[in-house]
Amino acid sequence: MRYEDRLLRVLTYVHDNPDGDLSLDRLAEVAAMSRFHWHRVFHAMTGETCAQVVRRMRLHRAAGRLVREETSVDEIAQDCGYPNPRSFVQAFRASYGVTPMAFRQAGRLDAPALLQRRGGLKMHPVEIRDNPARRVIGLPHTGAYMLIGEKFETAAAMIGSRDLWEKCGPMIGVYYDDADAVAVDDLRSFAGAEWRGDDIPEGFDSVEIKGGRTAVMTYKGPYATLKSGYDALYGGWLPTSGETPADAPCYEVYLNDPRDTPPEDLLTDLCMPLA
CATH class of the missing domain: 1.10.10.60 (Homeodomain-like)
Known part of the structure; x- marks a missing residue:
C-alpha cells in the first residue's frame, strides 16, 4: 500500500x-x-x-x-x-x-442582514480587484459546506505526499450553491489549491476560475463564521455598491494556514466575480 x-x-x-x-x-x-x-x-x-x-x-x-x-x-x-x-x-x-x-x-448566524440590530452586521473591508484567472486542482464535495474540510485535508495530503507544493498557490474553495436555497445534501463545492504547473496530476479534478473584476472581502476570523462575512457582502456592501454579480460562483482564497494560526487570526478572501 x-x-x-x-x-x-x-x-x-x-x-x-x-x-x-x-x-x-x-x-x-x-x-x-x-x-x-x-x-x-x-x-x-x-x-x-x-x-x-x-x-x-x-x-x-x-x-x-x-x-x-x-x-x-x-x-x-x-x-x-x-x-x-x-x-x-x-x-x-x-x-x-x-x-x-x-x-x-x-x-449566531440565524438572523438575515436586514433584520440584525443597527451596528450588529460586522463589516469587513471590501475592494474591487482585477483578479487573475486561476486553475485549481483538488476534489469535488457534495453536502454541507461545513464538512468540506475532509476534502481540503485529502487534497493537501495528496499534494504534500507527491511534493507538489512548489507548483501550487494558496488553497481555494469554490462554492456553487446558495446554502439557504439548496438542500444541504445537494450543495456542490470544490476544495483544492491553485495549480501553476502544466498537466493535472493523476487523481485530481480541476476547475477553472475566470479572471476579471471581482469584489473581494478580506474576512478575519474562524472558518465556522464565514457566513457572517457573506451576509455582510451580500446584505451590506452589494446593495449600495452599484455593482452586479457575474453569473459565476463565489470562491474563497485562504491566506494563512489553520495548522499554525489561531482561529481568530485566520484570513480569507471572499471573492464575488462581478459582471
Missing part, C-alpha cells in the same frame, strides 16, 4: 468518526503500520501530529454546529468526541480564545 493511500485512509476515518476512537493506536491500525512508525510518517507528511489533526477537526466541527444549531453545548461536545463537558470547554477555549457558549452568542 502506498503511503499516500495510508494517509488518506486515516484522514477519512478521522472525519467519519469524530466521536469514535481516534487514539494513536487506532489510527496506526487503520494505516496498517506500527504505532511508532505511523506517528513519524504522519507527522512528516502532514506537518502535524495525529493528536493535533484530531483536535483541530473536532473543534472546527463543534464551532460550526455552535453557530448553526440550537443543540446543547454538552450534546455537541459528545458528538465531537468530548464526553467530558469540562474538557471540551477547556480545549475549545484554548483554541478559540472563548468558551463555547460565548462563541455561540457572538457568532
Whole structure:
C-alpha cells in the first residue's frame, strides 16, 4: 500500500468518526503500520501530529454546529468526541480564545442582514480587484459546506505526499450553491489549491476560475463564521455598491494556514466575480 493511500485512509476515518476512537493506536491500525512508525510518517507528511489533526477537526466541527444549531453545548461536545463537558470547554477555549457558549452568542448566524440590530452586521473591508484567472486542482464535495474540510485535508495530503507544493498557490474553495436555497445534501463545492504547473496530476479534478473584476472581502476570523462575512457582502456592501454579480460562483482564497494560526487570526478572501 502506498503511503499516500495510508494517509488518506486515516484522514477519512478521522472525519467519519469524530466521536469514535481516534487514539494513536487506532489510527496506526487503520494505516496498517506500527504505532511508532505511523506517528513519524504522519507527522512528516502532514506537518502535524495525529493528536493535533484530531483536535483541530473536532473543534472546527463543534464551532460550526455552535453557530448553526440550537443543540446543547454538552450534546455537541459528545458528538465531537468530548464526553467530558469540562474538557471540551477547556480545549475549545484554548483554541478559540472563548468558551463555547460565548462563541455561540457572538457568532449566531440565524438572523438575515436586514433584520440584525443597527451596528450588529460586522463589516469587513471590501475592494474591487482585477483578479487573475486561476486553475485549481483538488476534489469535488457534495453536502454541507461545513464538512468540506475532509476534502481540503485529502487534497493537501495528496499534494504534500507527491511534493507538489512548489507548483501550487494558496488553497481555494469554490462554492456553487446558495446554502439557504439548496438542500444541504445537494450543495456542490470544490476544495483544492491553485495549480501553476502544466498537466493535472493523476487523481485530481480541476476547475477553472475566470479572471476579471471581482469584489473581494478580506474576512478575519474562524472558518465556522464565514457566513457572517457573506451576509455582510451580500446584505451590506452589494446593495449600495452599484455593482452586479457575474453569473459565476463565489470562491474563497485562504491566506494563512489553520495548522499554525489561531482561529481568530485566520484570513480569507471572499471573492464575488462581478459582471
